[in-house]
Amino acid sequence: MPTPARYWREIPQRYRLEAGRCRRCGFIAFPPRLICPGCRSREFEIIKLAEEGRVISYTIIRVPPHQFVDQAPYAVGIVELDDGVKLMGQIVDCPFEELRTGLRVRIEFRKIMEEGEAGIIYYGYKFVPA
Amino acid sequence: MRDVAIIGVGMMKWGELWEKSLRTIFVETALAAIDDAGIDHLDAMYIGCMSSGLFVGQEHLGSLLADYLGQKPIPAARVESACASGGLALRQGFIDVASGMNDFVLVGGIEKMTDLNANEVTYALGTAADQEYEGYHGITFPGLYALIARAHMEKYGTTREQLAMVAVKNHDNGALNPLAQYPFKITVEAVLNSPLVADPLRVLDCSPITDGAAAVILAPVEVAKKLNKPIVKIIGSGHATDSIALAHREDITWLEAVYQSARKALAMAGKKIEDIDVFEVHDCFTIAEICIIEALGLVEKGKGGQAVEAGLTRIDGPFPVNPSGGLKAKGHPVGATGVAQAVEIVKQLRGEAGRRQVKGARLGLTQNMGGTGGSSVVHIFAAE
Amino acid sequence: MVGIVGYGAYIPRYRIKVDQIAGVWGADVQSYRKGLLVEEKSVPAPDQDTITMAVEASKRAIKRAGIDPREIGAVYVGSESHPYAVKPSGTVLAEAIGACPEVHTADLEFACKAGTEGMYLAMSLVKAGEIKYGLAVGADTSQGAPGDPLEYTTAAGAAAFIFGHDKILAEVVETYSYTTDTPDFWRREYQYYPRHGGRFTGDPAYFKHIIGAGRGIMAKAAIKPEDIKYVIFHQPNGKFPLRVGELLGFKKEQIEPGLLVTYLGNTYSGSSPLGLTATFDIAKPGDLILIVSFGSGAGSDAFLFRMTERIEEVKDLAPKTRETLEGPKVYVDYGTYAKFRKKIRKANE
Numbered sequence: 001m002p003t004p005a006r007y008w009r010e011i012p013q014r015y016r017l018e019a020g021r022c023r024r025c026g027f028i029a030f031p032p033r034l035i036c037p038g039c040r041s042r043e044f045e046i047i048k049l050a051e052e053g054r055v056i057s058y059t060i061i062r063v064p065p066h067q068f069v070d071q072a073p074y075a076v077g078i079v080e081l082d083d084g085v086k087l088m089g090q091i092v093d094c095p096f097e098e099l100r101t102g103l104r105v106r107i108e109f110r111k112i113m114e115e116g117e118a119g120i121i122y123y124g125y126k127f128v129p130a
Numbered sequence: 131m132r133d134v135a136i137i138g139v140g141m142m143k144w145g146e147l148w149e150k151s152l153r154t155i156f157v158e159t160a161l162a163a164i165d166d167a168g169i170d171h172l173d174a175m176y177i178g179c180m181s182s183g184l185f186v187g188q189e190h191l192g193s194l195l196a197d198y199l200g201q202k203p204i205p206a207a208r209v210e211s212a213c214a215s216g217g218l219a220l221r222q223g224f225i226d227v228a229s230g231m232n233d234f235v236l237v238g239g240i241e242k243m244t245d246l247n248a249n250e251v252t253y254a255l256g257t258a259a260d261q262e263y264e265g266y267h268g269i270t271f272p273g274l275y276a277l278i279a280r281a282h283m284e285k286y287g288t289t290r291e292q293l294a295m296v297a298v299k300n301h302d303n304g305a306l307n308p309l310a311q312y313p314f315k316i317t318v319e320a321v322l323n324s325p326l327v328a329d330p331l332r333v334l335d336c337s338p339i340t341d342g343a344a345a346v347i348l349a350p351v352e353v354a355k356k357l358n359k360p361i362v363k364i365i366g367s368g369h370a371t372d373s374i375a376l377a378h379r380e381d382i383t384w385l386e387a388v389y390q391s392a393r394k395a396l397a398m399a400g401k402k403i404e405d406i407d408v409f410e411v412h413d414c415f416t417i418a419e420i421c422i423i424e425a426l427g428l429v430e431k432g433k434g435g436q437a438v439e440a441g442l443t444r445i446d447g448p449f450p451v452n453p454s455g456g457l458k459a460k461g462h463p464v465g466a467t468g469v470a471q472a473v474e475i476v477k478q479l480r481g482e483a484g485r486r487q488v489k490g491a492r493l494g495l496t497q498n499m500g501g502t503g504g505s506s507v508v509h510i511f512a513a514e
Numbered sequence: 515m516v517g518i519v520g521y522g523a524y525i526p527r528y529r530i531k532v533d534q535i536a537g538v539w540g541a542d543v544q545s546y547r548k549g550l551l552v553e554e555k556s557v558p559a560p561d562q563d564t565i566t567m568a569v570e571a572s573k574r575a576i577k578r579a580g581i582d583p584r585e586i587g588a589v590y591v592g593s594e595s596h597p598y599a600v601k602p603s604g605t606v607l608a609e610a611i612g613a614c615p616e617v618h619t620a621d622l623e624f625a626c627k628a629g630t631e632g633m634y635l636a637m638s639l640v641k642a643g644e645i646k647y648g649l650a651v652g653a654d655t656s657q658g659a660p661g662d663p664l665e666y667t668t669a670a671g672a673a674a675f676i677f678g679h680d681k682i683l684a685e686v687v688e689t690y691s692y693t694t695d696t697p698d699f700w701r702r703e704y705q706y707y708p709r710h711g712g713r714f715t716g717d718p719a720y721f722k723h724i725i726g727a728g729r730g731i732m733a734k735a736a737i738k739p740e741d742i743k744y745v746i747f748h749q750p751n752g753k754f755p756l757r758v759g760e761l762l763g764f765k766k767e768q769i770e771p772g773l774l775v776t777y778l779g780n781t782y783s784g785s786s787p788l789g790l791t792a793t794f795d796i797a798k799p800g801d802l803i804l805i806v807s808f809g810s811g812a813g814s815d816a817f818l819f820r821m822t823e824r825i826e827e828v829k830d831l832a833p834k835t836r837e838t839l840e841g842p843k844v845y846v847d848y849g850t851y852a853k854f855r856k857k858i859r860k861a862n863e
Contacts, residue, residue: 010262015610031263057284057382059276060329061268065253068268070860071560076269078277078377086377089267092561093527095844096329101284109569109610110561111597112266121597123565123606124266129842 138167216468217498304455520579551752555779587645592628627809669779
């Protein structure tokens with residue numbers, strides 16, 4: 001079992017969707033980066049990502065990694081938020097037959113997984129139909 | 131730079147090798163390559179292996195395998211770039227020999243996967259994706275390629291049947307390869323009726339879980355000529371990277387690293403893609419082969435599915451892809467795959483591929499990919 | 515002046531009908547529907563817990579309040595289903611809304627009244643001038659043992675309230691608490707399901723404390739039931755709040771706007787607070803609103819609010835409670851419910 005540090009250091013992104021916006025070219029890095037892949041600037045400001053977007057592509061995971069066995073089947077998608085940032089996450093509260101590309105979704109705070117019966121609980125963002 | 135030749139190849143039957151350990155699988159394969167080359171010593175070794183640490187709990191492979199191959203104290207290093215580890219090991223061996231540093235270099239690839247159950251294998255392979263921002267959300271490799279497949283189908287009209295035809299074609303070829311894990315034919319119906327793994331991909335769209343190894347021996351062409359062996363030269367090598375997070379790609383249906391690595395390898399070889407007679411590419415999933423033939427420039431963007439349906443990629447087609455059976459039928463011991471592709475191309479260029487021989491093949495290309503195209507390695511081979 | 519500056523509600527999308535539960539246990543469904551006045555209850559998805567619902571309800575409260583979360587000086591989460599036995603829910607909530615690190619945080623537990631406890635603390639700190647804004651959440655994913663009468667009502671939901679001095683939508687006119695040691699319902703450490711005293715949970719517990727607090731606050735504020743526009747009582751079922759309201763001299767029309775239990779179930783720490791959010795959604799400036807919670811063990815907290823003009827400006831800034839309750843919902847059968855609520859144990863590798 002890993003120490004909680006690995007989970008803990010990503011909290012600003014997982015709980016609050018904090019991203020870095022390049023002060024020179026406006027590129028939004030999620031997660032934040034130290035150097036802009038576009039203009040190589042090293043100056044970023046912290047911003048919060050948009051809370052709504054649309055599904056770019058999706059799938060339903062039926063053979064999960066071992067930590068997600070209890071959740072399968074579950075939907076995972078790539079969503080383009082209204083600020084143009086694309087990110088991956090589970091799409092929940094949506095019957096599989098209603099999934100489609102272009103679906104409007106918003107971010108909700110959910111439990112991602114539990115580290116066994118006694119480990120810490122991982123929280124983060126998921127997508128629900130808007 | 132010196133010209134580099136492959137002077138020996140080795141590969142054994144792939145599959146669920148319950149009775150064999152990682153080191154045994156590697157050593158018997160490496161010995162076959164050494165025997166094929168007819169040499170009595172090695173100067174260095176490069177071993178492509180994605181995740182022996184997760185699959186069998188063993189790191190430090192270079193030294194372990196050099197020792198068990200009876201070669202210590204030669205320098206031996208493990209090379210890792212997810213499923214492109216084997217191809218990258220070949221590139222490192224190529225650079226080593228070309229540079230003049232060493233003469234006889236063994237490049238091996240190995241993965242022992244069946245000691246874990248399916249969910250654990252799924253996790254281990256998943257470490258090739260962005261663990262904090264993809265793996266954290268429960269995505270898997272079939273899942274990532276399913277995202278690509280759905281996008282490709284919606285953007286270009288690629289059909290579910292066209293995806294299935296990739297698997298059918300590769301099994302047709304694999305049925306002619308006695309070393310393949312699954313040397314039998316399948317039908318489009320069988321693919322479409324196989325269980326869903328990650329919609330829209332089904333079990334028979336996916337390469338299997340495999341134990342296996344592959345090895346080649348490299349030497350300077352000048353040295354090779356003295357051995358009186360058939361010589362296959364490596365005339366081009368290209369390697370490129372891309373975001374490993376699929377969401378960070380501008381267009382998830384386009385494999386930029388494949389395009390870039392092919393462009394570099396072809397430039398080095400002084401060849402055009404249409405000059406190549408035979409291809410071994412990274413069909414870890416059916417959709418991958420379609421995206422790869424597009425990125426290699428064999429067909430236009432979005433036309434990969436139609437090309438497969440038209441039979442253009444069959445052994446007797448204008449650009450034969452995966453005569454070995456590909457990852458789909460031959461098996462996909464991840465670290466071994468890139469080296470096994472080179473083994474197949476050498477056999478093809480030597481005219482030793484038996485019933486799956488591409489007639490008159492003089493130039494061959496291998497394309498080996500890590501993750502969803504976060505890395506790609508392309509090599510171009512020429513019969514002497 | 516101190517009062518509520520923002521409020522928010524969150525209810526999961528899943529529901530189970532009492533017929534499903536009665537069917538599995540061979541119980542007479544009519545006796546539950548008529549006896550408890552409960553038709554269905556909310557069910558948390560497997561990826562929802564007290565913390566996740568508290569975060570969503572709080573985000574809605576912040577939207578209505580229109581404040582910078584960094585100005586929230588206290589965060590309290592009241593629940594009997596905190597996901598951790600040791601490790602606060604409140605820290606996750608405070609971090610998720612962006613209130614860290616200059617914030618006081620505590621988790622509270624007092625059966626079904628932990629939500630109003632947090633409200634009392636947040637309000638008091640604002641009143642004392644210690645903090646600018648204080649956030650209090652009542653949230654639960656309560657569990658009843660399979661086949662226990664509690665299983666028909668134990669539900670999931672969260673309500674969040676932000677207290678402050680300025681931009682108040684509901685002024686706190688009066689408060690009153692009524693507490694005795696009454697072991698009517700409990701759960702010992704390491705026990706998965708709670709135990710209760712059956713009919714003992716009625717007169718000596720629920721009715722005695724709510725009537726005590728209800729009479730107490732009206733006497734303290736020198737008002738009568740007819741001065742109050744709406745009243746919300748803790749709602750473990752549909753019958754108790756109507757009965758206790760009658761005993762205190764309230765009419766059905768005063769109770770019904772905040773009575774959600776028939777289609778929501780008992781959300782424990784979220785129960786009367788969610789009723790309060792539904793009442794705010796329809797309240798008009800000047801309305802007097804009374805809430806009396808009840809928590810087993812036992813005690814009641816009562817708050818008397820007077821609505822301000824601001825309620826009209828903010829009520830539409832976040833989803834309304836009844837809309838959320840009636841909004842897109844997904845019915846599950848008992849098997850799915852049992853899986854979601856981990857009533858089925860799997861042999862995991």
